[in-house]
Amino acid sequence: MARPRTPLLDRERIARTALQLVAEQGEFSVPQIARALGVQTGSVYHHVDGRAGVVELIRELVCERITDEALTLEPWDRALEEWARSYRAAFAAYPRAIPLLMTTPVRAPRVLAHYERAVALLLAAGFGSAQVMPLLTALENLILGSALDLAAPEAMWEPSPQTPLLARALSTVGTGRADAAFELGLAAFLAYARTLRSGAKS
Template identity: 90%
Template sequence: MARPRTPLLDRERIAATALQLVAEHGEFSVPQIARALGVQTGSVYHHVDGRAGVVELIRELVCDRITDEALTLGPWDRALEEWARSYRAAFAAYPRAIPLLMTTPVRAPRVLAHYERAVALLLAAGFPEPQVMPLLTALENLVLGSALDLAAPEAMWEPSPDTPLLSRALATVGPGRADTAFDLALAAFLSYARILRGGDYAP
């Protein structure tokens, strides 16, 4: 019997199926992936290193949407801003993957390469080495929190007669609350990063 021209199973199909399961249910299992692909569970394990391997495939698939060229822009703060915006957009497309990916160690080579370039950018900009990872972690927290906020309802509060100030504040926001909040937080982050770097901060 001739082999099918298109392989029944490969890492790309496994990653796409797992990500779809996460997008729909917030979780996945290897048996679920196998059923969706019409193969035996053992066949999936021939292509990935267990559940952790699938998580890394999902991570690569989501992070492939990040514009890596942003980190090559200049100056450093513009590069970091563009990277953050691209990072947010990538994860906003799959908000239910965020808890899964942010609670497991990063091992995927292509994703580690993103962080390597970000570290190199900050070091080249003159940031002391002990500040680099706290800065990147803070930026990542900002980005991923905002990506989740984009998936939330536009009106996250249901004010009552007992909260007139909240009611009035909400009435002034208008559409795009999550985007406005992200712009504010990112601007504040970059301003403080300039203070840490020293010498080019203008209040």
């Protein structure tokens, strides 16, 4: 029998199948991946280092959507702003992957290299070493929370007669609540980061 021109199994197909499962049900298992690809479970393990290896493949696939060039922009705050927007868009495409990826350690070399560039950007901008990870973590919290918010219903509150102030506030928001909240949070983050940077350089 002639060998198929396209390999039946490879890391990219495993990653895309796992990400599809996560998008549909918020989780995956290696046997589910194998069934979806029409192979034995053991065949999947020949290509990945167990479940943790699949998680890292998913991480790489999602993070491919983040624009690396954003971190090369100048000045530093413009770079962070564009990076944040790209990061949010990447994860907003797969909101159900966020809990999975944010509760497991990052090991994927390509993703670690991305963080290395972000750290280098902040250090070159004049931030102290002890400030870098709190800044990046705070920005990630804002980005990922906003990415989840984009997947939520536009109307997240159902006011009652006992909450007239809430009802009035909601009536003034209009559409785009999640985007408006993200812009507010990002502006506040960057303003505080500029203050920190000034203190670090003085």
